[in-house]
Amino acid sequence: GAVVSQHPSRVICKSGTSVKIECRSLDFQATTMFWYRQFPKQSLMLMATSNEGSKATYEQGVEKDKFLINHASLTLSTLTVTSAHPEDSSFYICSAGTEPYSNQPQHFGDGTRLSIL
Amino acid sequence: KQEVTQIPAALSVPEGENLVLNCSFTDSAIYNLQWFRQDPGKGLTSLLLIQSSQREQTSGRLNASLDKSSGRSTLYIAASQPGDSATYLCAVGAQKLVFGQGTRLTINP
Numbered sequence: 478g479a480v481v482s483q484h485p486s487r488v489i490c491k492s493g494t495s496v497k498i499e500c501r502s503l504d505f506q507a508t509t510m511f512w513y514r515q516f517p518k519q520s521l522m523l524m525a526t527s528n529e530g531s532k533a534t535y536e537q538g539v540e541k542d543k544f545l546i547n548h549a550s551l552t553l554s555t556l557t558v559t560s561a562h563p564e565d566s567s568f569y570i571c572s573a574g575t576e577p578y579s580n581q582p583q584h585f586g587d588g589t590r591l592s593i594l
Numbered sequence: 595k596q597e598v599t600q601i602p603a604a605l606s607v608p609e610g611e612n613l614v615l616n617c618s619f620t621d622s623a624i625y626n627l628q629w630f631r632q633d634p635g636k637g638l639t640s641l642l643l644i645q646s647s648q649r650e651q652t653s654g655r656l657n658a659s660l661d662k663s664s665g666r667s668t669l670y671i672a673a674s675q676p677g678d679s680a681t682y683l684c685a686v687g688a689q690k691l692v693f694g695q696g697t698r699l700t701i702n703p
Contacts, residue, residue, distance in 0.1 A: 520693040521683070568635075572638075590635065
């Protein structure tokens with residue numbers, strides 16, 4: 478079945494570092510990918526919609542200059558957390574679907590645990 | 595604004611029991627409703643997807659129902675096993691999903 482690969486699975490870095498997270502669709506083309514954030518014992522909150530070849534759409538309250546999204550190809554979207562601070566520590570998960578408003582389930586990556594010291 | 599609520603937040607039962615997890619949503623104009631499983635520190639695995647025109651879906655020991663008029667869905671797990679221990683999340687939407695906070699399920703051997 479369809480698989481979404483997310484890398485790295487865990488990052489620990491110092492405050493002020495920028496961190497890039499990759500999300501790849503391995504066996505299908507994803508025109509749209511989604512980035513979610515999950516705090517401990519809380520649910521997933523949508524951060525932004527990544528559109529291939531165009532600008533990402535950010536949810537209300539998400540800083541676009543803080544969380545840079547690039548979707549340069551049909552199989553790769555990247556999320557860069559710029560100048561990360563301890564409050565950015567969280568679990569970040571991407572998902573991808575094959576087409577808009579499909580009745581097929583979305584496929585999720587395994588997530589990236591980001592810890593900022 | 596769509597809001598999704600899951601009750602209970604945590605559930606612990608002995609192995610072999612049948613159990614029901616609940617999910618409610620405030621806006622009945624949904625496209626799909628999905629149930630996911632999340633193991634600690636891991637991503638999400640899709641269990642069942644119910645389209646808005648459907649009433650239920652079944653996969654193995656899992657059965658999910660959908661009642662749009664009342665804004666509710668249930669996930670029924672039959673003959674529970676320790677391997678079913680995980681957090682179960684429901685989500686509504688087409689591609690932009692709104693998630694509940696999950697039910698942390700523990701099946702005791």
